[in-house]
Amino acid sequence: MHTQYMNETPNAAAMNNSPLWLLMVAAICYAAPALAVLGGDAASVETDRLQMKVAQAASQMPAASGSYTVHETILPTGTRVRQYVSKAGTVFAVTWSGPFMPDLRQLMGTHFDTMIARQAQNKHAGRRVYSQHDPDLVIESGGRPRHFVGRAYLPGALPAGVTGQDIKQ
Amino acid sequence: MFSKRQSFICVRTLALWIAVVAVMAGCGGGSSQTTSGQGNISVSVIGLPANSSVVLQNNGGNNLTVSANGTSSFNGAYTISLPYSITVLTQPHGATCTVTSNSSGVIPNAVVLVGVTCIPNTVNGTLIAPPPLSTPGNSTLIALDAGPVAGASQINIPYVSITVCPPGTLGASLACQTIGHVQLDTGSSGLRLLNSSLYANLSLPSVNASGPAIGECVPFAIGVTWGSVVLADIYLGGEVAKNVPIQIIGAQPGGVTAVPTDCSNTGTIQITQDALGANGILGVGLFANDCDICSTQVIPAAYYACTSAGCTNSIVAASQVVRNPVDALPVDNNGVVIQLPTVAASGASALSGTLFFGIGTQTNNALVGTVYATDAFGTITTTYNGSIYTSFIDSGSNGVFFNDPTIALCASTTWYCPSSTLPPLSAINTAAIGATAGNVSFSIVSLFQLSSGAVAANIGGTGSSNFDWGLPFFFGRTVYTAIQGKPAPPGGTPGPYFAY
Structure with a gap:
């Protein structure tokens, strides 16, 4: 049921409208900062904020140890996102917690591709938990609709004295 | 018909890209990312039937015909940061393909892999009359x-x-x-x-x-x-x-x-x-x-x-908005009761139980157990090994998922594989509202030591920061899930709550 064949592709239709032209021109002239992510630089936190349509700048909380800063953002959906940025300016961890899943590609970048490739292979994984503990990448994502929590971090990029236990949602 | 339309699109697209290149030249001094290299678009196709092909397009043109499952690439080099959008122009015979990942965006400074999943077309079948209703039919x-x-x-x-x-x-x-x-x-x-x-x-x-x-x-x-x-x-x-x-x-x-x-x-x-x-x-x-x-x-x-x-x-x-069907029942609509039998340590090769609709609405679904009220997000808390976790009881989780680094993992998995039988583990569930609390004794057996063909077992694995009481929690229990705002039983405590 519900099988429909296209007689016009979505993009062919869109091409007839001028806004796409404008969008493409804008995209080309836009000097994009580095995208935005786990393993990216501190500027990516601001890119995330704009991408996720958050009005307020992330609040910053220096860690007690002084070796990193936590940038916390509340998305319009109510979900809280935290990005852990080292003094050297690297995003070494991201976390999320709230009623709706955030844009994980935006938060994790190429590591998201690692996750979905692994998800696609996981036949016995259960529907509520994704867990990956590799030497160079840890991802824990859990919950169900109305309650999602997760974190992803790069063990090799943790500042001295910081462990996975310090990465809290 | 398609071929005519295609050529029309291609002409428009060519004109568009010429215009785009002209605009790029006029940008001057922008980010190096716009001109620093060429990205490529690859497509991973799964589920394509034998002897058929699917035609994909980028931005309404640049047709790519894929005739076998696996990875193919769009011809031509793509400039980093330009937008792309992959769509299906022509479906294969006997299947319908959907672009399931990376369908659109800007070309990254790497190969972008677009996922396409093809599913066999559905076929007509013998439809039946609505089944008879019964009382109680819950x-x-x-x-x-x-x-x-x-x-x-x-x-x-x-x-x-x-x-x-x-x-x-x-x-x-x-x-x-x-x-x-x-x-x-x-x-x-x-x-x-x-x-x-x-x-x-x-x-x-x-x-x-x-x-x-x-x-x-x-x-x-x-x-x-x-x-x-x-x-x-x-x-x-x-x-x-x-x-x-x-x-x-x-x-x-x-x-x-x-x-x-x-x-x-x-x-x-x-x-x-x-x-x-x-x-x-x-x-x-x-x-x-x-x-x-x-x-x-x-x-x-x-x-x-x-x-x-x-x-x-x-x-x-x-x-x-997609609605909980139980909420939409004319009667017995305040929640569900799930009863499943206990499962031996070696697992069970088959298991059956009963789903009751309604809580305290019939003689077969009376509330017998302790009520654990949840918060507005459906969670309670669980205390395990001295740590407090957000938790939930969930028949859709196929194990108990929680973090305990003292339990061995099965090789190359995140499931628990204790080498010998673990003594019963213990946790405390606490309601999100009120002070109701109670001990839960549970066991975890090794996924790799189940009897052949086991379809039910007391298995578990590592979790997130949640404590996830999956299906094994239901074995040997009667578990109540009460819908938000509906007194269960009628006149009693409204959901959302779990009880057992």
Whole structure:
């Protein structure tokens, strides 16, 4: 049921409208900062904020140890996102917690591709938990609709004295 | 007809790209990212039938014909940071293909891999009359078996059968289909059925008869269901929930063949029986629908209005939000009761139990147990090894998922494989509201030491920062899941709560 064949592709239709032209021109002239992510630089936190349509700048909380800063953002959906940025300016961890899943590609970048490739292979994984503990990448994502929590971090990029236990949602 | 249209598109596209290049030249001194190299677009196709091909396009042109499963590449070099959008121009014979990941965006400084999933077209089947109603008709069988996927054996997935009909189907009208192997899930709310498990001649109308088709994206932790929202009468046991919005997983709302990018950016898209391990999900959770605020606020990766031009994030009417079918029953609609037997340490090769509709509404579903009120997000707390976790009780989790570094892991997995039988473990569940608390004794056996063909077992694995009481919690218990705002039993404590 519900099988429909296209007689016009979505993009062919869109091409007839001028806004796409404008969008493409804008995209080309836009000097994009580095995208935005786990393993990216501190500027990516601001890119995330704009991408996720958050009005307020992330609040910053220096860690007690002084070796990193936590940038916390509340998305319009109510979900809280935290990005852990080292003094050297690297995003070494991201976390999320709230009623709706955030844009994980935006938060994790190429590591998201690692996750979905692994998800696609996981036949016995259960529907509520994704867990990956590799030497160079840890991802824990859990919950169900109305309650999602997760974190992803790069063990090799943790500042001295910081462990996975310090990465809290 | 297509070839004419294609050439028209190609001419327009060529003109567009010439214009784009001209504009680029005029940008001057922009980010080096716009000109620093060439990105490529590769496509990974799965499910394509033998001796058939699918034609894909980028930005409405640059046709790529794919005749075999695997990875192919669009011809030509692509400039980093220019937008791309992959769509299906021509479907293969006998299957329908959907762009399931990286459908659009800007060309990154690397190869972008676009996922395309093809599913065999549904075929007509023998439709049946609505099943007879009964009084009380508030129960149905739960069965655990190897599941519906040929060559794969599921574990700890509780299945039920349901029947769906077009809204208002009467008497002897042959318009309905019974679907077995639907996963029973207290962790979500709403019925979701795989399009590929439904007959082509089952005709369920769009939830939005007078406007654009409605698409829905539902992220779960392990993957995402995507499809269209339609209306159905749902027969559960001997009762019927009428005119209920449900999700058809893998159906293409408004004919749109690409999964919206914000949807595929939340996880891997699961639109096949192989990925789900079921023909659908019967969400009988703590809430009357799957999104309260979607009728007042546009939420990313949730509801979409879909036309031939594509899907856009949209609010939907409250009556169009996918609804918990139990909430829509005329009686016995305040929650569910699940009874499953105990399971031996070696696992069980088959298991059956009972799903009751209603709590305290009939003689067979009286509330006998302790009530643990949840918060507005459906969670309670669990104390384990001195740490306090947010937790929930969930028949849709196929293990108990929690973090205990002292328990050995099975090689190359995140499942627990204790080398010898663990003594019973202990945790304390505490209600989110009020002070109700109680001990839970539970066991974890090794996934790799189950008897051959086990489909139910007391298994577990590492978790997130949640404590997830999955299906093994239900073994040997009667577990109540009460819907928010509905007194259960009538006149008693309203949900949302778990009780056992």
